[in-house]
Amino acid sequence: MRYTRHIFVCTNRRNDDDPKGSCAQGGSEEIRDLFKKELHQRGLKTKVRANKAGCLDVCEHGPNVVIYPEGVWYCHVQKEDIVEIIEKHVIGGEIVERLLLPDPRYSPEKTRYEPLKKEPIK
């Protein structure tokens, strides 16, 4: 797997008067830039990538983020959530439950994934 985690942030932008709204109007472009910056600062550039994505079709929950290969969907993501997603999920392999998309079709398959760095054996 080229990237242990590949983060896709919806940066779709609709017209300001579109009733659907859009993730970009919710600040997702800055969210993606902050993911990139925080990953680089932690030396994770070669293992984890944060990409812009087109519409993920859950606009009412935006800004939306999906992390692969786990297929874990986070919604209403704000700038303040990024460090938690990186530290807990991306590095630790633990889901950030409070940000999960509240629709059973999007439920994660596991409650815990392989951490990025092996924990020392206790």
Next chain:
Amino acid sequence: MRYTRHIFVCTNRRNDDDPKGSCAQGGSEEIRDLFKKELHQRGLKTKVRANKAGCLDVCEHGPNVVIYPEGVWYCHVQKEDIVEIIEKHVIGGEIVERLLLPDPRYSPEKTRYEPLKKEPIK
């Protein structure tokens, strides 16, 4: 897993005089639209999604496509390859070897994946 396969097509566009080139200059926007159309025609809209993505950082191999959760990277993808990728990989779970990105860091973890389950006829 919300989508059995989630296809990300790089649609990044650089200036025409940029020596790096870009996937959009190689026709990737049309490639993404064709993926979407072919998936819809096969009734796969609820199981498989084709999304635009920002730069996937392998510009020299573009147009680039990555399919999750498998993490399989295809390069130099052309319009003529889309039906094969859908029929063989997306539906059949078999890798399209001739399109794999020729860099060992991007090698798939398996040679075969779970095929898409057929819907019962209603």
